[in-house]
Amino acid sequence: MDFFQAVEKRRSIRQFTNEPVPELVIRRSLEAALKAPNSSNTQTWNFFWIRSADHKKKAVEICLSQAAARTAQELVVITADPALWKRSQPYLAEYIRKVNAPKPVIMYYEKLIPFVYRWGFLNTMAPIKWIAATATGLFRPMMRGPFSRRDAQEIAIKSAALAAENFVLAVAAQGFDSCMMEGFDECRMKRLLKLGSSERVVMVIAVGKANPERGTWGPQYRIPSELVIKEV
Secondary structure (H helix, E strand, O other): OOHHHHHHHOOEOOOEOOOOOOHHHHHHHHHHHHOOOOHHHOOOEEEEEEOOHHHHHHHHHHOOOOHHHHHOOEEEEEEEOHHHHHHHHHHHHHHHHHOOOOHHHHHHHHHHHHHHHOOOHHHOHHHHHHHHHHHHHOOOOOOOOOOOHHHHHHHHHHHHHHHHHHHHHHHHHOOOEEEEEOOOOHHHHHHHHOOOOOOEEEEEEEEEOEOOOOOOOOOOOOOOHHHOOOOO
């Protein structure tokens, strides 16, 4: 199956069969997710493959007991936490030195990333960064953020969403199906997974084999492309 076939096959499946999903399918899909583009390669994501029966039962309830969650053979939760740049930092620092990266790249990872991703106690660094960016932006193009923890979370969420797309396309390429669910109680899911205050639950993904009769409501539909594709 090529890329475009996988894109066509991927649908949001609302009900799955009882056919089990081989472990290798999930592992390969998770590896594909890790290859997703992400902001500055800081990899501020986590992937929770819910395998215990007790956790899965609770996760289904947290997902409002919707059919996609109830009938899924596997559940994977993707989270985003901008504070995880600190986890990646030593690995990235070692890597860029090992490959003899250009000096601007070294400066970027060793100096700029720590400044950009720190928001300080009670967001105290946010106004300082805002003033600096706004003043510089008067004279040349300038990044307008991230300034606060919320800004940094938004960037991390974007990266995690890209990983989610890689994951479901990898599932489709291996002949299985998925549903990316946003209908869940995030507070309860955070408690179940024991997440920190800055970590957000981006997506809960159900995986299985689509029920041929009840998996979808009808053919895939998108509004006319000319409404959303703009050539400027």
